[in-house]
Amino acid sequence: MKVCVIGGAGYIGSHAVYELIRDGHEVVVIDNLSTGKKEMVHKDAKFYLGDITIAENLKEIFKQECEIKPFDVVMHFAAKLIVPESVEQPLEYYYNNVEGVRIMLSVMKDFNIKNVVFSSTAAVYGEPEKEICEETDRTNPINPYGETKLASEKLIKWVCERYNMNYCIFRYFNVAGADESLEIGLNKDNLTHIVPVTVQTALGIRDKMIVFGNDYDTKDGTCVRDYIHVSDLAYAHVLGAKYLVNNNKSLLVNLGSNEGYSVLEIIKEVEKYYKVNYEIGERRAGDPAKLIASNNKAKELLGWTPKRNLSDIIKSDINYRIKIKD
Numbered sequence: 001m002k003v004c005v006i007g008g009a010g011y012i013g014s015h016a017v018y019e020l021i022r023d024g025h026e027v028v029v030i031d032n033l034s035t036g037k038k039e040m041v042h043k044d045a046k047f048y049l050g051d052i053t054i055a056e057n058l059k060e061i062f063k064q065e066c067e068i069k070p071f072d073v074v075m076h077f078a079a080k081l082i083v084p085e086s087v088e089q090p091l092e093y094y095y096n097n098v099e100g101v102r103i104m105l106s107v108m109k110d111f112n113i114k115n116v117v118f119s120s121t122a123a124v125y126g127e128p129e130k131e132i133c134e135e136t137d138r139t140n141p142i143n144p145y146g147e148t149k150l151a152s153e154k155l156i157k158w159v160c161e162r163y164n165m166n167y168c169i170f171r172y173f174n175v176a177g178a179d180e181s182l183e184i185g186l187n188k189d190n191l192t193h194i195v196p197v198t199v200q201t202a203l204g205i206r207d208k209m210i211v212f213g214n215d216y217d218t219k220d221g222t223c224v225r226d227y228i229h230v231s232d233l234a235y236a237h238v239l240g241a242k243y244l245v246n247n248n249k250s251l252l253v254n255l256g257s258n259e260g261y262s263v264l265e266i267i268k269e270v271e272k273y274y275k276v277n278y279e280i281g282e283r284r285a286g287d288p289a290k291l292i293a294s295n296n297k298a299k300e301l302l303g304w305t306p307k308r309n310l311s312d313i314i315k316s317d318i319n320y321r322i323k324i325k326d
């Protein structure tokens with residue numbers, strides 16, 4: 001397949017590029033490098049500096065590439081994704097996340113590209129009604145980030161229906177870890193996610209960390225999440241792209257593990273290797289108590305299940321952070 005990866009210099013996009021290349025596909029990356037880094041792009045992928053919110057940018061690149069050979073699939077990873085930031089900057093989030101998708105779809109339509117793989121999020125479920133989220137559960141985002149992803153999902157569905165295109169929408173749960181080559185990983189300033197924050201504290205990059213609340217209705221009072229290794233998640237994109245090309249049908253699936261771990265369990269896992277200096281603090285606004293995915297649909301339609309467990313996720317994040325420390 002020839003695959004266009006928009007946002008392929010970011011954390012998840014770059015891992016998807018690595019998995020596509022390992023599986024033997026031709027990859028073209030478009031990224032505006034606002035948060036991504038050029039050195040995260042696999043050396044065998046072709047790179048274009050381009051912005052999804054500038055239609056002319058995208059048209060030019062598509063023209064150049066599709067004249068040689070049209071894309072079989074376009075993948076979208078070019079979203080802003082920080083929940084508290086989305087509350088502060090709703091206009092920027094809607095513009096980048098939803099308008100970006102609209103422009104991408106419009107250019108795909110003009111160039112007659114039929115298949116799109118889209119990164120969505122568990123945040124579309126909001127505060128879930130059930131212990132384990134299924135794709136048919138009601139969606140009810142509780143922050144602008146989740147709303148922009150749900151709006152994009154709907155836009156994609158309507159456009160694909162109208163123009164005879166196919167979509168593969170993935171709702172990600174909590175993604176962490178790094179590629180086993182350690183060439184790529186989550187390498188940004190001011191990280192906020194629990195796995196890198198805990199590992200950074202363990203390695204002495206931070207003095208201490210705060211556990212945001214221990215009075216939730218969960219096994220130990222701290223929030224429970226479904227953790228998934230970024231390489232497992234990235235490989236699902238290869239399967240999703242193949243599904244679209246081979247079946248000419250759309251799908252929407254969760255990418256999670258069917259299992260939940262509490263914040264204290266994450267800390268305990270890291271403490272198998274290093275001491276973690278933490279304190280219990282106040283609840284963080286907008287945190288649901290539990291978010292766990294049913295991954296039965298991904299298994300049934302794509303034959304996908306995660307190959308790596310929490311211990312693998314933690315070990316790979318530790319190794320990556322040690323590598324980039326110096």
Ligand code: UFG
Pocket residue numbers: 081083121122123124172173174175192193194195197209210211212213223224225226263284287291
């Ligand atoms: N947490 C702490 N201390 C920290 C950081 C996080 O206690 O320093 C807690 C949070 O309060 C939460 C849990 O760890 O209970 C996980 O928090 P993250 O910030 O790591 O991740 P979120 O669950 O908030 O969100 C992530 C993605 C979303 C996605 C969601 C799906 O950022 O885009 O997973 O489950 F929707």
